[in-house]
Amino acid sequence: GENVExxxxxxxxxxxxSAVIKCTYSDSASNYFPWYKQELGxxxxxxxxxxxxVGEKKDQRIAVTLNKTAKHFSLHxxxxxxxxxxxxxCAASKxxxxxxxxxxxxxxxxxx
Amino acid sequence: KAGVTQTxxxxxxxxxxxxxxxxxxxxxxxxVSWYQQTPGQGLQFLFExxxxxxxxxxxxxxxxxxxxxxNSRSEMNVSTLELGDSALYLCASSFAGAxxxxxxxxxxTRLTVL
Numbered sequence: 001g002e003n004v005e006x007x008x009x010x011x012x013x014x015x016x017x018s019a020v021i022k023c024t025y026s027d028s029a030s031n032y033f034p035w036y037k038q039e040l041g042x043x044x045x046x047x048x049x050x051x052x053x054v055g056e057k058k059d060q061r062i063a064v065t066l067n068k069t070a071k072h073f074s075l076h077x078x079x080x081x082x083x084x085x086x087x088x089x090c091a092a093s094k095x096x097x098x099x100x101x102x103x104x105x106x107x108x109x110x111x112x
Numbered sequence: 113k114a115g116v117t118q119t120x121x122x123x124x125x126x127x128x129x130x131x132x133x134x135x136x137x138x139x140x141x142x143x144v145s146w147y148q149q150t151p152g153q154g155l156q157f158l159f160e161x162x163x164x165x166x167x168x169x170x171x172x173x174x175x176x177x178x179x180x181x182x183n184s185r186s187e188m189n190v191s192t193l194e195l196g197d198s199a200l201y202l203c204a205s206s207f208a209g210a211x212x213x214x215x216x217x218x219x220x221t222r223l224t225v226l
Contacts, residue, residue, distance in 0.1 A: 001171075032212040043202065043217040044155070051211070089155060093212045098143045098204075099168040100215065102155040 002027040004092050006103025014111050019080055021106045023090035024072040030092040033066060033073045034100070039086045047088075048075070077108075085110045113138055116205050116218035124224045130191040133221045137184050137205030143167075144186035145215060146178060149200040158201075161186050162208055190223075198225045 003026040013019045025033075034049035050057045050064045050073065057064050061080075066073040077084055087107050091100040117136045125131050137144050145168075146158040157170040161180035178188045184205075190197055200222050204215035 034214070036217075043219050045217070046214050049214065091155075096211050097168055098145050098160045098162070098206055098208055098212060098215065099157050099170070100145070100147075100155075101157065102147075104154045 143208030
């Protein structure tokens with residue numbers, strides 16, 4: 001079945017710097033790749049997603065890139081702020097299914 | 113619109129007991145998926161229900177089961193509880209059209225098995 005690897009597991013950056021989190025997936029049929037942010041004690045919330053027919057998507061300070069050939073996708077956060085501190089999860093899905101396979105998560109800490 | 117709700121928020125059970133968790137999706141959403149979240153295994157897919165039918169299933173033993181009602185509300189049942197079942201159980205709802213849709217998560221039910 002599908003397997004999603006996420007790196008790094010922890011990431012610490014200075015406020016204002018950029019943060020990059022990378023994920024690789026195993027199933028070439030996967031075609032939907034969301035990113036979720038989970039703050040401590042709260043529910044995961046979608047921050048951005050990308051479908052396989054698009055190589056890049058941007059929403060203000062957040063962007064996601066997808067390389068289908070290499071089967072990896074990345075989350076980029078620019079001009080980081082303290083409220084960006086959270087655990088970020090990547091996920092993959094295929095065939096219009098609502099089954100998400102998640103990466104292990106990245107704990108991002110923004111240092112003021 | 114009201115968000116996804118889950119009840120109860122916290123549960124403490126002992127080994128061997130069974131438990132039922134409930135999830136009410138966003139109005140108009142037809143799909144409900146369930147996930148188990150633990151520090152060691154992360155977020156793992158349990159199953160998805162759509163129009164009262166299980167449409168997808170993860171790799172969990174048969175002790176984990178679910179159902180969906182005609183109003184799209186869903187329940188999840190775990191029988192013969194084991195210590196390893198202690199986790200945060202999250203449900204997520206989506207409209208579920210032809211493409212994979214954004215899933216909106218509920219606050220979760222924290223299950224502790226003693």
